[in-house]
Amino acid sequence: MSDKYKNIDDLYRDKFKDFELDPPEHVWSNIKTQMHGPGGGGNGSNLTNGGIYGITIILILSSILTWYLLNSSTKQNNQIPENNITQVEASEYKSSTRMVSINQDIEKEKDFNPSSNIKNAQLKSKKKQKSRFDISEPVKVEKGKSSLVVSDNIPLKEPKSTNPPSGSNEIEYIDDITTLGIITAGSDEELLALNATSQSEINDSNSFIDAQANPDISEAAIEEENNESNAIAGPETGSSIKSDYGHKANWAFGLTFTPEMIFYPDNNDFNNRSYALDVSAIYKFSGYLLQSGIGVSWTSDEGNYEIDYNEYLGSYENVYNVTFDTTGSELSPIYHTETVRVYDSIERVSIMPTKNHYTYLQIPLLFGYGNENRRFGWFVKGGPSLSIMINENLANNNVSSSEDKILQIENEIPARINTNWQFVFSGGVSYKLSNHLSFTAEPVFRYYLNSTYERNKLNLKNPYSFGLRIGFLIDL
Amino acid sequence: MYSEEDLIYRCLQNEGRAQEEFYKRFAPKMYGVCLRFAKNQMEADDILQDGFIKVFTNLKTYRGEGSLEGWVRRTIVNTAINLYKKNAKYLRDIEIEKAEVVQNTEEGALDKITVQELLALIRELPTGYRMVFNLNVIEGYTHKEISQLLNISENTSKSQLSRARQTLQKKLKDIKGSQR
Numbered sequence: 001m002s003d004k005y006k007n008i009d010d011l012y013r014d015k016f017k018d019f020e021l022d023p024p025e026h027v028w029s030n031i032k033t034q035m036h037g038p039g040g041g042g043n044g045s046n047l048t049n050g051g052i053y054g055i056t057i058i059l060i061l062s063s064i065l066t067w068y069l070l071n072s073s074t075k076q077n078n079q080i081p082e083n084n085i086t087q088v089e090a091s092e093y094k095s096s097t098r099m100v101s102i103n104q105d106i107e108k109e110k111d112f113n114p115s116s117n118i119k120n121a122q123l124k125s126k127k128k129q130k131s132r133f134d135i136s137e138p139v140k141v142e143k144g145k146s147s148l149v150v151s152d153n154i155p156l157k158e159p160k161s162t163n164p165p166s167g168s169n170e171i172e173y174i175d176d177i178t179t180l181g182i183i184t185a186g187s188d189e190e191l192l193a194l195n196a197t198s199q200s201e202i203n204d205s206n207s208f209i210d211a212q213a214n215p216d217i218s219e220a221a222i223e224e225e226n227n228e229s230n231a232i233a234g235p236e237t238g239s240s241i242k243s244d245y246g247h248k249a250n251w252a253f254g255l256t257f258t259p260e261m262i263f264y265p266d267n268n269d270f271n272n273r274s275y276a277l278d279v280s281a282i283y284k285f286s287g288y289l290l291q292s293g294i295g296v297s298w299t300s301d302e303g304n305y306e307i308d309y310n311e312y313l314g315s316y317e318n319v320y321n322v323t324f325d326t327t328g329s330e331l332s333p334i335y336h337t338e339t340v341r342v343y344d345s346i347e348r349v350s351i352m353p354t355k356n357h358y359t360y361l362q363i364p365l366l367f368g369y370g371n372e373n374r375r376f377g378w379f380v381k382g383g384p385s386l387s388i389m390i391n392e393n394l395a396n397n398n399v400s401s402s403e404d405k406i407l408q409i410e411n412e413i414p415a416r417i418n419t420n421w422q423f424v425f426s427g428g429v430s431y432k433l434s435n436h437l438s439f440t441a442e443p444v445f446r447y448y449l450n451s452t453y454e455r456n457k458l459n460l461k462n463p464y465s466f467g468l469r470i471g472f473l474i475d476l
Numbered sequence: 477m478y479s480e481e482d483l484i485y486r487c488l489q490n491e492g493r494a495q496e497e498f499y500k501r502f503a504p505k506m507y508g509v510c511l512r513f514a515k516n517q518m519e520a521d522d523i524l525q526d527g528f529i530k531v532f533t534n535l536k537t538y539r540g541e542g543s544l545e546g547w548v549r550r551t552i553v554n555t556a557i558n559l560y561k562k563n564a565k566y567l568r569d570i571e572i573e574k575a576e577v578v579q580n581t582e583e584g585a586l587d588k589i590t591v592q593e594l595l596a597l598i599r600e601l602p603t604g605y606r607m608v609f610n611l612n613v614i615e616g617y618t619h620k621e622i623s624q625l626l627n628i629s630e631n632t633s634k635s636q637l638s639r640a641r642q643t644l645q646k647k648l649k650d651i652k653g654s655q656r
Contacts, residue, residue, distance in 0.1 A: 008641055008644055008645055008648070009613045009641075011589075011594070012594060012598075012609075012613055012614060012644075013613065013614055015589075015591050015594050016508065016512065016591065016594070016614055019505075019508040019591050020504035020505050020507070020508050021504060021507050021508050021511065022503075022504050022507070023503050023504070023507040023521065023524055024521060026521075027503075027521050027524050027525050027528075028496065028499055028503070030525050031499065031525055031528050031529055031532075032492065032495075032496070034525075034529055035490075035492075035495065035529065035532060036490075036492060306554070308550070346618065346620065346621070347617075347621055348624075349621070349624045349625060405541070406537075406539070407541070407542070407550070408537070408547065408550050408551065408554070409534065409537045410530075410534070410551075410554050410558075415529075415533055454529070
């Protein structure tokens with residue numbers, strides 16, 4: 001060795017004392033990505049960009065689907081009066097008379113201009129004609145029973161004034177029962193023929209026809225028609241009519257609990273459990289279902305703290321100043337002391353097992369299909385689910401003595417990422433406990449689209465989980 | 477340019493700009509540490525990356541006792557140790573076979589030898605030797621501490637250090653011989 005370096009240790013110590021080298025650029029890029037996600041600068045919030053984007057996407061999709069479904073549902077409701085066939089059970093009128101109301105359109109026209117009214121009436125007449133020929137089902141009239149037919153072709157009384165007060169309801173009450181066409185023992189064909197031949201003669205700007213077999217009931221029916229602006233008379237509502245044409249669309253709300261076992265394919269040490277409690281809203285339509293909601297899940301990780309510390313050996317009183325009391329006859333010294341703690345110079349390492357707890361917010365958007373038969377029902381559904389960490393409870397570490405000086409704490413529990421996406425697939429059964437309350441049990445498979453841990457050290461394959469979702473559904 | 481205290485505070489607030497400055501302030505020196513512990517540059521990159529993520533994650537545990545650089549350095553070294561422990565079971569048997577014992581050393585001028593050459597020599601050491609040599613000679617850990625950190629006996633630590641020294645001396649001798 002040279003004179004400068006007595007041994008190889010000195011050589012290396014000296015040469016590496018101030019050794020520096022710029023690391024490659026990609027190292028910082030990777031650190032930044034792992035700290036904040038792609039392209040991100042941190043802001044201290046647990047809600048990362050991925051979480052915000054996820055929530056936004058789910059909300060937009062939910063809004064579009066809900067709007068579409070509700071809109072199509074409304075259209076269905078609006079289309080039903082076009083058929084203009086409604087049966088009113090005559091029993092409602094305390095007689096065996098069956099009343100059929102055809103094409104009763106309540107129109108509120110404020111401007112009553114005779115010339116324009118003629119054109120309007122012609123247009124409406126054509127419209128009505130078209131709609132009448134679209135009748136998909138024949139009018140059912142029980143033969144041999146008295147039937148009361150109400151139709152547009154029945155002559156009305158002329159309006160007393162050509163300029164009725166603005167905003168007046170142009171419902172024309174027909175006083176004379178003889179103006180109504182009453183067919184007894186009529187047939188379906190007769191009714192249709194009567195209806196068809198009279199279309200060209202429709203000439204009213206405010207045509208409104210009503211039955212008045214029982215004036216009280218008729219008024220009630222008319223009032224209902226006014227309110228709904230639909231040409232539907234009788235006790236049945238639009239929604240109940242809709243239910244005749246297909247499955248009923250409705251909402252259900254659920255409260256469920258889900259224990260899950262999470263598996264890591266390449267390292268069983270990381271397998272753990274989670275427990276979730278969630279509320280969900282389910283929109284059912286024609287056998288299909290759309291489900292979203294919000295839930296909270298709890299999970300935990302076990303690991304170790306590696307603690308470097310200096311052991312506390314004791315203390316002594318250090319005199320840092322001496323003053324003298326001269327007030328008395330004798331000169332007495334006053335010692336000013338401080339307690340100095342003494343630590344062992346040898347660093348020690350302690351391994352402490354620990355457990356961290358995490359809480360996630362879960363937002364699923366599931367689409368599926370199901371069916372119900374009396375009390376039992378089944379369903380399958382699948383879709384994305386977003387998990388956002390909302391709380392992490394990191395366990396404190398404990399050294400052998402609280403007086404030891406901790407030099408460094410190395411947490412060997414891998415850090416979790418704040419946001420992750422999963423694909424959820426489930427199928428289950430429901431059992432009706434009452435008309436509105438069901439019990440549901442649903443095995444759930446969940447595939448994580450990214451690892452729940454930071455990939456800096458744990459480059460694990462994507463985990464998956466199996467769980468059983470159980471709870472109650474309330475049908476509205 | 478933040479003060480050290482301000483820099484720590486901002487990093488704890490997860491401010492990206494402060495974290496970048498923190499990294500730029502300490503990364504060159506820590507990269508030198510990583511290169512000594514790693515068997516190649518790729519592994520050094522990994523240690524540096526993992527180490528700094530730990531630094532940012534555990535910065536809240538830094539109590540201001542001792543220098544910040546020392547604390548960061550310890551974290552980086554611990555990261556290197558963890559990587560070694562993770563791979564130790566695959567390496568230990570091979571290392572014993574590779575060990576060469578050189579009894580005689582030759583004194584001579586070593587002033588001109590560069591850091592890069594020394595680094596290359598260290599990298600050629602078996603991983604266990606390299607770890608013990610780095611921890612004891614350069615980082616200042618005792619054999620007792622090394623034995624706890626690497627889960628080996630104190631005697632193993634001592635013998636590995638001795639063999640590391642001998643191996644390095646032999647290699648240095650070869651370099652000097654080729655330079656003449």
